Amino acid sequence: xxxxxxxxxxxxSMLVCEPAFATPHDGGDNNxxxxxSITSIYMDDLTPNYPNVFAGSxxxxxxxxxxxxxxxxxxxxxxDAVQQGRVVDGIRYFSEVNYGNGNDHVTxxxxxxxxxxxxxxxxxxSNGYFVNYADDATIASWPASFTATGYQFYEELNGTTxxxxxxxxxxxxxxxxxxxxxxxxxxxxxxxxxxFHNDTDGSYNSFYYTIGNSASTIDLWDSRY
Amino acid sequence: MKTLKKKAIIVAFFTASLLLSSLLYxxxxxxxxxxxxxxxxxxxxxxxxxxxxxxxxxxxxLDIPTxxxxxxxxxxxxxxxxxxxxxxxxxxxxxxxxxxxxxxxxQLFSKxxxxxxxxxxxxxxxxxxxxxxxSFRGGSFSMSQPRGYNSSAPEHHEVDVVIDASTGVAxxxxxxx
Numbered sequence: 001x002x003x004x005x006x007x008x009x010x011x012x013s014m015l016v017c018e019p020a021f022a023t024p025h026d027g028g029d030n031n032x033x034x035x036x037s038i039t040s041i042y043m044d045d046l047t048p049n050y051p052n053v054f055a056g057s058x059x060x061x062x063x064x065x066x067x068x069x070x071x072x073x074x075x076x077x078x079x080d081a082v083q084q085g086r087v088v089d090g091i092r093y094f095s096e097v098n099y100g101n102g103n104d105h106v107t108x109x110x111x112x113x114x115x116x117x118x119x120x121x122x123x124x125x126s127n128g129y130f131v132n133y134a135d136d137a138t139i140a141s142w143p144a145s146f147t148a149t150g151y152q153f154y155e156e157l158n159g160t161t162x163x164x165x166x167x168x169x170x171x172x173x174x175x176x177x178x179x180x181x182x183x184x185x186x187x188x189x190x191x192x193x194x195x196f197h198n199d200t201d202g203s204y205n206s207f208y209y210t211i212g213n214s215a216s217t218i219d220l221w222d223s224r225y
Numbered sequence: 226m227k228t229l230k231k232k233a234i235i236v237a238f239f240t241a242s243l244l245l246s247s248l249l250y251x252x253x254x255x256x257x258x259x260x261x262x263x264x265x266x267x268x269x270x271x272x273x274x275x276x277x278x279x280x281x282x283x284x285x286x287l288d289i290p291t292x293x294x295x296x297x298x299x300x301x302x303x304x305x306x307x308x309x310x311x312x313x314x315x316x317x318x319x320x321x322x323x324x325x326x327x328x329x330x331x332q333l334f335s336k337x338x339x340x341x342x343x344x345x346x347x348x349x350x351x352x353x354x355x356x357x358x359x360s361f362r363g364g365s366f367s368m369s370q371p372r373g374y375n376s377s378a379p380e381h382h383e384v385d386v387v388i389d390a391s392t393g394v395a396x397x398x399x400x401x402x
Binding site: 022023025029060062064066070071073075079081082090093094096098100102104105106107108109110111131134137138139140141142143150152154156158159197 | 279282283284308309310311312314330331332333334335338366367368369370371372373374375376377378379380381395396397398399400401
C-alpha cells in the first residue's frame, strides 16, 4: 500500500512540476537566476512576409527580459492581431510589461515594421526605467521594479484560437533573428546561451547560432506554410 | 389566490415585454448609451474615467485643455475604430475624453501624424498635446507571455486610443486594465 501511494505521489509531482505554457512559442530562452542583472537586450528581426492571422488569433515576435521567477517581464517587438490590409497589413510595433497580479500594460503603435527589411528591438534599463525601443524610437518606458535575470527571443501565437495564426516565416522564406545580445552585470554577451523550443508547427534552425559570435542567426518558420 | 395569480401574470407580461424591447431595440439603446457616455467637452473642464495611477506607470499625464478641440468626438471615435479595429472589436461601451496629453516615452508616430501637426513633428513626442482618448471597454483579449509562464494569462478589457484633437489622426493605443 505504501509503495502504491508513493508511486501515485511521484506521478502527481511530475505532472505538477512540468512547466505549463499557455501560448505556443518558437525560439529560445535562458534564465541566469539570482546574482545576475540584465540591463539591456537587443535583436534584429527580418520577416520576409508577415504571417497569416485570422479571427481570434495573433502572431508576434519579440525579445524579452524576465525576472528570476519568469512571471514578471517586459518585451518589445511586433504584433499582428488580425490582418486588416492597411499600410503594413495590421502589423504594429508593441511593447508590454507585466508586474504580476493582473498589472499588465501594453502600448501599440499605429505603424509597424515593413516586411522583408531588418528591424531592431531593444530594451534598456535607464534611470530606473525599462525603456523600450523599436527601430531606435521609443515606444514605452516603464518602472524597472524587478531585476531581470532571464532573456527570451521568440515568435509567439496567442488569442482564443492561437493556431488560427501562423508563426512568422515559411518553409521557403524563413524569418531570422540576428545580432542577438544582452548586457549582464556590466558586460556584453553576444549570442548568449539559449535553450531552443519549438511548439507545435513552429520550426527553427540554430545551426548558425554560435555562443559568443555576434554574426549568429536563428531561422524560424511555420511548418504548415 | 386568484389575485396572486393575476399579479404573477402581469409581472411576467411586463418582464417579457422588456426582454422583447431590448432584443428589438438593443442596437439603438447601445448607440444612445455610447453618446450618453460622451463627456461634456468644454474648455477648462476635465473629467477622467481613466486610472491616474496606471497612467503614471505608463508615463502619461493629463492637463486641463485651454481651448476647444478642432474635431468633434464622433470624428475621434471613427478615427480610433479605423486605426485599431482589431482592438476595438467586442467593445460594449465607448467613452471619449479630451485632455492635454503628455507622453515623452512614445515616438513611433505615422508620417501622416507628423506631417499634419508641425508642433508634434518638431518635439517628437506628445507634450500637452490636445488629444482625445477614446476608450473601448467590455471586450476581452489576452496578450503576450513568456515561455514557461504559469500564472493567469494577462487579460485586458479596455483599449485607449489617443487621437490628435487638432488633426483627427490616431497616434497610439495603450491598455492598462
